Amino acid sequence: MQDPSIISPQWLVNHLNDENLVIIDCRFRLATPQWGYQQYLISHIPGAFYLDLDRDLSSPIGKHGGRHPLPNPETLAPKLESLGITWGKTFVVAYDDFRFAFASRLWWLLRYFGHFQVALLDGGWNGWTKEGYPVTDQLITPKPGQFMPQLQSDWIVDINTVKEKKDLPSVTLIDSRAGERYRGEYEPTDPVAGHIPGAVNAFWERVSDEQGYFRPLEEQKPLWSPYQDSSELILYCGSGVTACVNLLSLEMLGYKNTKLYPGGWSDWCSYVVDNS
DSSP, rough: OOOOEOOOOOHHSSSSTOOOOEEEEOOSSSTTTTTTHHHHHOOOTTTOOEEETTSSSSSOOSSSSSSOOOOHHHHHHHHHTTOOOOOOOOOEEEEOOSTTOOOHHHHHHHHHOOOOOOEEEETHHHHHHHHTTBBOOOOOOOOOOOOOOOGGGGBBBBBBHHHHHTTTTEEEEOOOOOHOOOOOOOOSSSSOOOOTTTOOEOOOOGGGGGTTTTTTTTHHHHHHGGGGSEEEEEEEEEEEEESHHHHHHHTTOOOEEEETTTTTHHHHHHHHHHOO
């Protein structure tokens, strides 16, 4: 196997029948939330189950907390069990068709829950089908697993912590959204345009190529070298989803000082709207 956080389509096709493997389809579109599950029902990798960003990998939206609050462990854990995932044992492979945007959320969540046996499929769904590997519309019944989360609670920060730390010289706050959203030139989703004061910009799509393959780590090192002397890197995006792609890159490069602000810009600007 390659790096444990990224596996190739060739590896997966050779391990489809492994008893200790669970595959999760995470395809999703923010503008059409039902699209991913509809695509899954039409065709998916044999043996794969589906987890939905809105329904499974997030909590219901509140006044604050952002557009995709982290899921309640007591809600998600039984769902993971029902898919045959046993904490600390089952090897999970997640995929999407959007340059890791949604599969990385599951990758990060499982690790946040203390389950480190998880990887992403390099090239995702598009790479899999391009290689001509098998697909199916058949649904299977999983064997029940046992999942008892052990939260890595120091991996996340809330808005108050961001306010306290964002201007410290030893801390770097990283906005993972596209440059035009960071600069406030374009905002398709949230009610306010711009970024958190003091944040730098590192667009999440830079860690993959246009075909959805993870760029070689040597190519990714320069993306983060400006911040290598920071004591802490706090990452955010619109709602704590695509920032996980950047967290994946940093993890694979050996950074251990990273935190996620799950609420992201959508949480931050919900207070701006309140105060306007």
